[in-house]
Amino acid sequence: xxxxxxxxxxxxxxxxxxxxxxxxxxxxxxxxxxxxxxxxxxxxxxxxxxxxxxxxxxxxxxxxxxxxxxxxxxxxxxxxxxxxxxxxxxxxxxxxxxxxxxxxxxxxxxxxxxxxxxxxxxxxxxxxxxxxxxxxxxxxxxxxxxxxxxxxxxxxxxxxxxxxxxxxxxxxxxxxxxxxxxxxxxxxxxxxxxxxxxxxxxxxxxxxxxxxxxxxxxxxxxxxxxxxxxxxxxxxxxxxxxxxxxxxxxxxxxxxxxxxxxxxxxxxxxxxxxxxxxxxxxxxxxxxxxxxxxxxxxxxxxxxxxxxxxxxxxxxxxxxxxxxxxxxxxxxxxxxxxxxxxxxxxxxxxxxxxxxxxxxxxxxxxxxxxxxxxxxxxxxxxxxxxxxxxxxxxxxxxxxxxxxxxxxxxxxxxxxxxxxxxxxxxxxxxxxxxxxxxxxxxxxxxxxxxxxxxxxxxxxxxxxxxxxxxxxxxxxxxxxxxxx
Amino acid sequence: xxxxxxxxxxxxx
Numbered sequence: 001x002x003x004x005x006x007x008x009x010x011x012x013x014x015x016x017x018x019x020x021x022x023x024x025x026x027x028x029x030x031x032x033x034x035x036x037x038x039x040x041x042x043x044x045x046x047x048x049x050x051x052x053x054x055x056x057x058x059x060x061x062x063x064x065x066x067x068x069x070x071x072x073x074x075x076x077x078x079x080x081x082x083x084x085x086x087x088x089x090x091x092x093x094x095x096x097x098x099x100x101x102x103x104x105x106x107x108x109x110x111x112x113x114x115x116x117x118x119x120x121x122x123x124x125x126x127x128x129x130x131x132x133x134x135x136x137x138x139x140x141x142x143x144x145x146x147x148x149x150x151x152x153x154x155x156x157x158x159x160x161x162x163x164x165x166x167x168x169x170x171x172x173x174x175x176x177x178x179x180x181x182x183x184x185x186x187x188x189x190x191x192x193x194x195x196x197x198x199x200x201x202x203x204x205x206x207x208x209x210x211x212x213x214x215x216x217x218x219x220x221x222x223x224x225x226x227x228x229x230x231x232x233x234x235x236x237x238x239x240x241x242x243x244x245x246x247x248x249x250x251x252x253x254x255x256x257x258x259x260x261x262x263x264x265x266x267x268x269x270x271x272x273x274x275x276x277x278x279x280x281x282x283x284x285x286x287x288x289x290x291x292x293x294x295x296x297x298x299x300x301x302x303x304x305x306x307x308x309x310x311x312x313x314x315x316x317x318x319x320x321x322x323x324x325x326x327x328x329x330x331x332x333x334x335x336x337x338x339x340x341x342x343x344x345x346x347x348x349x350x351x352x353x354x355x356x357x358x359x360x361x362x363x364x365x366x367x368x369x370x371x372x373x374x375x376x377x378x379x380x381x382x383x384x385x386x387x388x389x390x391x392x393x394x395x396x397x398x399x400x401x402x403x404x405x406x407x408x409x410x411x412x413x414x415x416x417x418x419x420x421x422x423x424x425x426x427x428x429x430x431x432x433x434x435x436x437x438x439x440x441x442x443x444x445x446x447x448x449x450x451x452x453x454x455x456x457x458x459x460x461x462x463x464x465x466x467x468x469x470x471x472x473x474x475x476x477x478x479x480x481x482x483x484x
Numbered sequence: 485x486x487x488x489x490x491x492x493x494x495x496x497x
Contacts, residue, residue, distance in 0.1 A: 019494030
């Protein structure tokens, strides 16, 4: 399957199943568009007519271009066959392990954000803090079910996890001891609204957390409209200095400033640029997840505005990079030569199978966005997964599970999309959240365009980067591949 | 003239 698009002056051709990205000129773009629907003679005649005023477009030149396209097809870099569908349905028979838990250490919060999918951290239930005993048992559940996996991941989540901070620290210490006894490697992450960050939190996280996700919606007036405390006071002035101190102390360890955009700020690039101007360089901004009748909900009329915003963001990122002040946007991070393997691309985030959420009282759910929905209560950390029917539903939920996605060029990038978004939009985890698809496809187009632009910038400096891992790079004297 | 440049290919919390 081939996807062609034009963006920021580049003509880009993506071959879905090989992951090949080609930068082509106008003529080759037309040749590829016509290649499967017309003969060589018809293509030549049509393009000689179209480009009659172009002396460089001759019959011989078009024959060469057609030969080049044929060679790429023969090499499996254009219209490469989709040989992965049968693998997708073999997933049920594969060995399944658990390798990541979203640990809900606090079903309570010190903020009262109206758009919170977790209903102010309570998840439609009672306020609760996870005990250390439940936390330890959750870690043992993870170790017991992780098979031969070496890397295990635990995200401290809520609600607001810093409202149960001592337990977080005690549980990390417990896991570090268990690492020595089991040979496993725990990677911890923390998602916080920032209100309770202090020197102790900063020091501990910078020592123990491989990633921290810090919630900031951007401009003060945008952030403070929705992210307020129980007295209705905005939180921007409290958290921004804390985040700046946190990030500065963090050095080169991973973090993300993570915002949510809603119907109220469809001009969300201004919020991203505001984050960058505050000195943050690792940024993530997500569309709100809400019911359609919520005033925050994104509307059909918002969609073209949002798509334009993503393009604007990509162009501005390139501009800032060329000026020597780059920043990273999570959804534009794409590794074209060393990205995920085919199994990861088919199975996606692994929710409900290798990734689960644990409530303060030890119940298991497919992910944090299903917590509190009795239909998707999978079991608990003592008995394991007992609702195997629900788990099987998730096991079959992959890039090939939806007929609507069969001919979509993006399916090996989105892996079929987010099950929770599909569930909330359509009532089924195997449904298609079309609005999310449109946003996702635009983000991938922008991400690939940025990589193409960077490649061209390097080429202009005489540097050719390898098109495939293990290829020869001319960026430095030894010709070795590198991370660039 | 060369009209196609392959930029990349991928051998497949």
